[in-house]
Amino acid sequence: MNFRLIFDLDETLIDSVPSLTAAANVMLGELGRAPVEPARYKSFVGHGMRQQVKRVLEATGGVPGGDLRPHLARMIAIYGADPLRGTGAYPGVSETLHKLAEQGCQMAVCTQKPEAQARQILQGLHLMPPIQGLTGGGTLDVLKPDPAMLHHAAAQLSADGPVVMVGDRDVDAQTAANAGARFVLFAPDGQQPAFATDATFSDWADLPAVLSDLHAKSDLQVQT
Ligand SMILES: O=C(O)COP(=O)(O)O
Numbered sequence: 513m514n515f516r517l518i519f520d521l522d523e524t525l526i527d528s529v530p531s532l533t534a535a536a537n538v539m540l541g542e543l544g545r546a547p548v549e550p551a552r553y554k555s556f557v558g559h560g561m562r563q564q565v566k567r568v569l570e571a572t573g574g575v576p577g578g579d580l581r582p583h584l585a586r587m588i589a590i591y592g593a594d595p596l597r598g599t600g601a602y603p604g605v606s607e608t609l610h611k612l613a614e615q616g617c618q619m620a621v622c623t624q625k626p627e628a629q630a631r632q633i634l635q636g637l638h639l640m641p642p643i644q645g646l647t648g649g650g651t652l653d654v655l656k657p658d659p660a661m662l663h664h665a666a667a668q669l670s671a672d673g674p675v676v677m678v679g680d681r682d683v684d685a686q687t688a689a690n691a692g693a694r695f696v697l698f699a700p701d702g703q704q705p706a707f708a709t710d711a712t713f714s715d716w717a718d719l720p721a722v723l724s725d726l727h728a729k730s731d732l733q734v735q736t
């Protein structure tokens with residue numbers, strides 16, 4: 513398979529909601545607010561750290577002073593001090609990425625997470641390599657679903673095979689659609705999405721077979 517695989521990071525390769533929630537709860541505690549549960553914080557993730565901070569503050573009484581910037585800076589400082597703490601890859605991720613690399617795929621990450629934090633996590637979890645490229649929050653002046661994010665990630669890879677985005681949220685599916693790429697959904701809870709996907713998987717060990725089916729049944733000549 514000569515795919516260029518572009519992976520989302522949070523809630524696709526890594527389970528980062530516990531550590532993001534812990535950091536947000538430190539910030540909320542400093543503001544005299546009660547902590548939020550990880551399940552609630554998860555609904556704030558997917559559109560970048562600025563949106564996370566905005567949403568968690570709005571959900572707990574509003575943005576103090578009406579200015580998001582100091583709170584975003586505080587969240588980045590707390591979380592950025594140790595983004596690996598409490599964060600791990602989903603089971604099977606490392607083995608599967610190595611297998612896909614052996615099968616001829618090239619791989620990059622396209623995430624809303626600030627690029628420096630994402631790089632620290634990918635290197636700390638020994639996923640880079642086999643992941644070769646990284647496009648994160650702040651790499652460009654746009655975020656997903658702007659197709660420029662996916663084009664940038666794909667262009668970091670030397671091969672020119674078909675591009676497949678693998679992610680966990682509607683914003684990832686929309687990014688792929690905007691870029692004319694295929695989309696494969698990671699849905700660990702097995703829930704059917706409300707948006708279009710080319711394939712779905714819930715166990716990382718299944719991804720090579722899912723991709724090989726996708727390769728066999730479609731003309732994957734879509735390029736970004
Ligand atoms: O930073 C976020 O809100 C989510 O980042 P992701 O694009 O890796 O899911």
Ligand SMILES: [Mg+2]
Nearest residue numbers: 520522523680
């Ligand atoms: Mg995600």
